[in-house]
Every structure is written in C-alpha cells, then in structure tokens.
Amino acid sequence: xxxxxxxxxxxxxxxxxxxxxxxxxxxxxxxxxxxxxxxxxxxxxxxxxxxxxxxxxxxxxxxxxxxxxxxxxxxxxxxxxxxxxxxxxxxxxxxxxxxxxxxxxxxx
Amino acid sequence: xxxxxxxxxxxxxxxxxxxxxxxxxxxxxxxxxxxxxxxxxxxxxxxxxxxxxxxxxxxxxxxxxxxxxxxxxxxxxxxxxxxxxxxxxxxxxxxxxxxxxxxxxxxx
Numbered sequence: 001x002x003x004x005x006x007x008x009x010x011x012x013x014x015x016x017x018x019x020x021x022x023x024x025x026x027x028x029x030x031x032x033x034x035x036x037x038x039x040x041x042x043x044x045x046x047x048x049x050x051x052x053x054x055x056x057x058x059x060x061x062x063x064x065x066x067x068x069x070x071x072x073x074x075x076x077x078x079x080x081x082x083x084x085x086x087x088x089x090x091x092x093x094x095x096x097x098x099x100x101x102x103x104x105x106x107x108x
Numbered sequence: 109x110x111x112x113x114x115x116x117x118x119x120x121x122x123x124x125x126x127x128x129x130x131x132x133x134x135x136x137x138x139x140x141x142x143x144x145x146x147x148x149x150x151x152x153x154x155x156x157x158x159x160x161x162x163x164x165x166x167x168x169x170x171x172x173x174x175x176x177x178x179x180x181x182x183x184x185x186x187x188x189x190x191x192x193x194x195x196x197x198x199x200x201x202x203x204x205x206x207x208x209x210x211x212x213x214x215x216x
Contacts, residue, residue: 023203037207108215
C-alpha cells in the first residue's frame with residue numbers, strides 16, 4: 001500500500017469550482033484497479049497555502065502510475081484545472097502513534 | 109476532530125537529521141491533551157516538493173492551538189529545524205470514498 005498526498009492551491013472564492021473539477025477526476029480514479037480509498041481535506045484556517053489536500057491509498061505504485069493514463073490526462077487538461085496548482089507525491093508511512101485511551105479507529 | 113497536515117521540505121541527505129528533530133517535537137505533542145494520533149509519511153518518489161508529510165488528528169482546534177505553547181516554540185526554535193521549512197494547516201474531511209470490496213480498515 002502506498003499513499004498519495006496531493007496538495008492543491010485554490011484561490012479564495014474558487015472552492016466550488018475546484019470541487020466540481022475534483023469530483024470529475026475523482027470519479028474516474030476511484031474506478032481504476034488498485035484504488036483503495038481517498039479523503040479530501042479542506043482547510044479550516046484562513047489563507048492556507050493548500051486549501052485542499054487529497055490523501056489517497058493505492059495498492060501499489062504501479063497501480064497508481066497506470067491509473068494516470070491518457071483519459072486521466074485529458075480530464076486534468078480541462079480549462080477548469082488551470083487555476084488550481086497541485087503538488088502530488090507518493091509516500092510510505094514511516095512513523096505513527098495513537099494516544100493512549102483513544103479508540104483504534106482514530107483514522108476512520 | 110480536526111486534521112493537521114504538515115508538509116516538510118527536507119533536502120536530500122538530511123532525512124536522518126529531520127527524523128531526529130521530528131521525534132523530539134513529536135514526543136512532546138503526543139503528550140498534550142487532544143492529541144489523538146499521527147502518521148508521518150516519507151516520499152518514495154525522487155525529488156519530492158515535500159519529503160515528509162505529517163498527518164495528525166486532534167480533538168479540536170482549541171486543543172491544537174493550546175499544544176503550540178511556549179515549550180513547543182522552544183523545541184522548534186532549535187537550530188536543527190532551520191533547514192526544514194514546514195507548511196502546516198488544519199483541515200476537515202469534506203469528501204471520502206472506499207473502493208468496493210476493500211476492507212473498511214483501509215485507513216489503518
């Protein structure tokens with residue numbers, strides 16, 4: 001399992017435009033082999049560097065790269081995406097912890 | 109529950125220095141009220157913008173801000189941290205999905 005962390009720069013007031021563009025791409029990626037799950041995070045603080053952060057679990061790097069195919073590139077080449085700079089990278093978890101007394105489903 | 113996403117810029121070759129500095133601060137934060145759990149991610153791709161990304165669950169924004177006290181500021185004022193730029197922000201989960209047939213513990 002690998003984790004994609006994708007940080008999005010979205011100007012204030014463009015949140016709904018971003019979400020609309022996101023859902024189109026997300027619907028496609030969720031149907032690809034190796035997609036396990038995603039969580040889209042929205043900043044609750046003012047003027048964040050990254051207004052949205054998407055965290056996605058993939059079965060393997062190979063599945064992740066294979067999903068970024070011609071159809072995917074066509075989707076993110078839509079004009080709607082021009083305003084939203086993204087910074088994606090693949091990660092492995094190298095250290096984790098849970099507070100004592102906290103249910104183990106802290107990540108659910 | 110809120111989620112801190114903290115993206116760290118760490119020069120190649122400085123990973124161990126970063127991890128040492130991280131563990132000192134992490135040990136302190138884990139003992140604070142409202143800390144629920146964390147996952148430190150390390151990039152598996154070359155030349156990532158953010159070599160490490162820490163994802164932390166806190167009970168509330170108030171707990172998160174309270175934990176960033178004088179002792180915390182003293183820890184991150186250590187010279188070791190000067191080389192590692194961080195971009196932290198608080199987030200809420202606004203959209204999520206799990207692939208069909210995938211065990212629900214995809215986030216564990």
